[in-house]
Amino acid sequence: MSELRWDPLKNNWTIITQGRSRRPQDFIQQRSQIEMASCPFCNGNEAKTPPEIYAYRPNGSQPNQPGWQVRVIPNKFPALRIEGELDNQAEGLYDRMNGIGAHEVIIEHPDHERSMADLTAEEISEVLKAYRTRMLDLRNDSRFRYIFVFKNFGVEAAANVPHSHSQLIAVPLIPPVITSELSACRQHFERKERCLICDLLSQERNSKLRVVRDDGNFLVYAPFASSVPFELMVAPLEHSHDFTLQTDQQLLLLADTLRDTLRRLRAVLRDPPYSFILHSAPPMHLRWGRPDYWASLPSDYHWHIEIAPKLTRVAGFEWGSGFQINPTAPEEAADFLRNSDPTVIY
Ligand SMILES: [Zn+2]
Ligand SMILES: [Zn+2]
Ligand SMILES: [Zn+2]
Secondary structure, three states, X not given: OOEEEEEOOOOEEEEEOOOOOOOHHHHOOOOOOOOOOOOOOOOOOHHHXXXXXXXXXXXXXXXXXXXXXXXXXXXXXXXXXXXXXXXXXXXXXXXXXXXXXXXXXXXXXXXXXXXXXXXXXXXXXXXXXXXXXXXXXXXXXXXXXXXXXXXXXXXXXXXXXXXXXXXXXXXXXXXXXXXXXXXXXXXXXXXXXXXXXXXXXXXXXXHOOOEEEEOOOEEEEOXXXXXXXXXXXXXXXXXXXXXXXXXXXXXXXXXXXXXXXXXXXXXXXXXXXXXXXXXXXXXXXXXXXXXXXXXXXXXXOOOEEEEEEOOOOOOHHHHHHOOEEEXXXXXXXXXXXXXXOOOOOO
16 A cells, blocks of 8 residues: 655655555665776865865874875865855846855765764764854855755765865855745744644654664664655754754764764665755845744754765655655665664675
8 A cells, every 4th residue: 555645844745655665675786986097085185175164184294295084175076166145136037146155075084984974972972063163254254045954975976076075155045945944944933833843743753653762862764754764863852953053972872873874875775875964054144024934943943964874766746746755664774774673784
């Protein structure tokens, strides 16, 4: 039996097919390992990248020299450029905006061979602190309406340097996915005076059906209407709209959750390609003519990380209809992950 499921946060439908449910081994694929002769992200190759914007250097080494643990650099081939003024123009029925933004690379570790799942929780927490620092800095630039932090792992064509890294893109408008989440959260809050994501977390926590991990600080669960197999949501149990408000201690707990979750995905799906993206509150710059626009944001929004393994290809129907077809029910995916051994390495 297949069913259509509507997610109140995504404000969208997914088709979950259960007749020929696909299990982990159906998604496991051989991927060729791309080796880089002289990787620009490796320790000692700092001169091959643009000058660093931020680095964590526990031994006090000099900028753009070896000795760092986390390093943030501008993307050499940015999707958006930081220079210039915003220029928003109408062209008949069309709108045009120049590609102002920031595109940065967060190199997570100097060692070429270690993926995020191989890092310790302390090491991952330094990566999360780099996210926090860069988000706070870019937030001061009023041209940027949203700052995305995301990671592509093993995703062909998207991650062309295998050395473990995340990316940050600041954009001059709030993208539809975020607008839809913000408005779903705001509407729920207007009706109930409660945070939608807090409500989702407590329902999932009570039912346990789709929960992968619950350590009392962060909940990891497969969303009810997961649009891809083994999709996961990671959110703090304590309400917070803004990732940058997390303390070092909270980031260490998040790092532990992320590490365990990535290791479970690796154990069940044999090191699958995946993407994750951080959804946090947008910078609350004043909105022209709507001074109270962000008034309820700290109460109604709740930051989270969405993880999506890349196991299926988007084809015509999904592309043209906006409906995803997901061949693994989230209850089954959660079951596989919950019962997996995070210490298994592939
Ligand atoms: Zn490298
Ligand atoms: Zn909340
Ligand atoms: Zn989200």
